[in-house]
Amino acid sequence: MADQAVAHDAGGVHATSTGIENTKLAMWTFLGSETLLFGALISTFLLYRSNVPPGIPTPHEIFDIPFTSVSSFVLLMSSLTMVLALAAIQHGDHHRTRVWLLATATLGMVFISGQVYEFTAFVREGFTVGTSPAGSAFFVLTSFHGAHVTLGILMLLSLFGLSLQGKLPRERANAVEYVGLYWHFVDIVWIVLFTLVYLIPA
Amino acid sequence: MATTDQTPATQIHIPEKAHPGERTYVKVALVLGVITAAEIAVSYIDVNKWVLILSLIVLSAVKFILVVQWFMHLKFDHPTLRKPFIAGMVTALTVYTIVLANLVYHSRSAS
Numbered sequence: 001m002a003d004q005a006v007a008h009d010a011g012g013v014h015a016t017s018t019g020i021e022n023t024k025l026a027m028w029t030f031l032g033s034e035t036l037l038f039g040a041l042i043s044t045f046l047l048y049r050s051n052v053p054p055g056i057p058t059p060h061e062i063f064d065i066p067f068t069s070v071s072s073f074v075l076l077m078s079s080l081t082m083v084l085a086l087a088a089i090q091h092g093d094h095h096r097t098r099v100w101l102l103a104t105a106t107l108g109m110v111f112i113s114g115q116v117y118e119f120t121a122f123v124r125e126g127f128t129v130g131t132s133p134a135g136s137a138f139f140v141l142t143s144f145h146g147a148h149v150t151l152g153i154l155m156l157l158s159l160f161g162l163s164l165q166g167k168l169p170r171e172r173a174n175a176v177e178y179v180g181l182y183w184h185f186v187d188i189v190w191i192v193l194f195t196l197v198y199l200i201p202a
Numbered sequence: 203m204a205t206t207d208q209t210p211a212t213q214i215h216i217p218e219k220a221h222p223g224e225r226t227y228v229k230v231a232l233v234l235g236v237i238t239a240a241e242i243a244v245s246y247i248d249v250n251k252w253v254l255i256l257s258l259i260v261l262s263a264v265k266f267i268l269v270v271q272w273f274m275h276l277k278f279d280h281p282t283l284r285k286p287f288i289a290g291m292v293t294a295l296t297v298y299t300i301v302l303a304n305l306v307y308h309s310r311s312a313s
Binding site: 018019020024025028029031032033034035036038039040042043046047065066069072073076077079080082083084086087090180181184185187188191192194195196199200201 | 221223224227230231234241242245251254259261262265266269272274279280286287288289290293294298306
């Protein structure tokens with residue numbers, strides 16, 4: 001039965017008949033299913049974006065496009081720092097890996113802080129989750145995205161902690177790659193959200 | 203049973219291409235930044251609504267593809283990895299386009 005034994009490479013990754021890592025394929029499948037979740041939330045917002053009772057501001061009346069543009073740019077640049085963290089660990093440079101992981105988590109936190117500030121400003125203007133179908137759809141959609149970013153930050157900080165303890169050797173670079181795939185996905189969802197929710201007029 | 207040197211189709215290994223270097227990533231990020239600036243500029247230009255929508259969707263799609271191809275390495279990784287993601291994207295686009303069109307049609311018919 002020796003020929004049926006599961007082979008492993010140096011990184012502890014199962015060798016497969018297709019040459020594709022199982023975890024990587026699972027991550028891409030998960031991300032494919034996530035597009036359905038966000039597709040549903042985006043469609044709901046597009047359907048209800050103009051459904052606002054009289055006296056309540058519409059989303060486009062209160063959006064602060066310059067502010068959200070800066071937030072978008074911050075999240076976009078976090079994708080660069082993420083991929084630089086992956087490149088660093090693949091080259092065995094653990095110091096730079098930690099720097100870029102921490103930079104990515106920090107940029108993510110800046111984005112989340114911006115979202116909290118934006119939500120506070122909207123609520124002050126009278127645009128809340130309970131005042132209109134547009135408000136419900138907007139807050140559910142952007143909060144779901146914010147929750148994804150928060151989860152990504154926790155994963156990045158976990159990788160940073162593992163690296164500090166010396167538990168993230170070069171052979172485990174694929175762990176950074178999987179978290180990176182998730183992080184980039186969160187970024188591409190925001191690319192779509194920024195255009196469809198903020199920039200395109202109702 | 204005679205042995206054969208032919209490799210079964212399921213065991214053919216398609217080598218993944220090497221990932222690009224750090225300079226390439228920075229260049230891609232610069233392009234993404236420029237496209238974001240262009241999006242914001244376009245959104246302030248007073249043009250026909252549909253021209254504006256089309257321009258913004260095209261710019262957004264270019265950014266989306268750049269991140270997926272270069273930062274997520276789909277351009278360099280095994281082609282099979284594209285399938286589950288593209289399947290999810292196509293399903294989402296198809297289902298929600300039909301649902302939205304249906305709901306908009308019925309809401310206009312009712313009013």
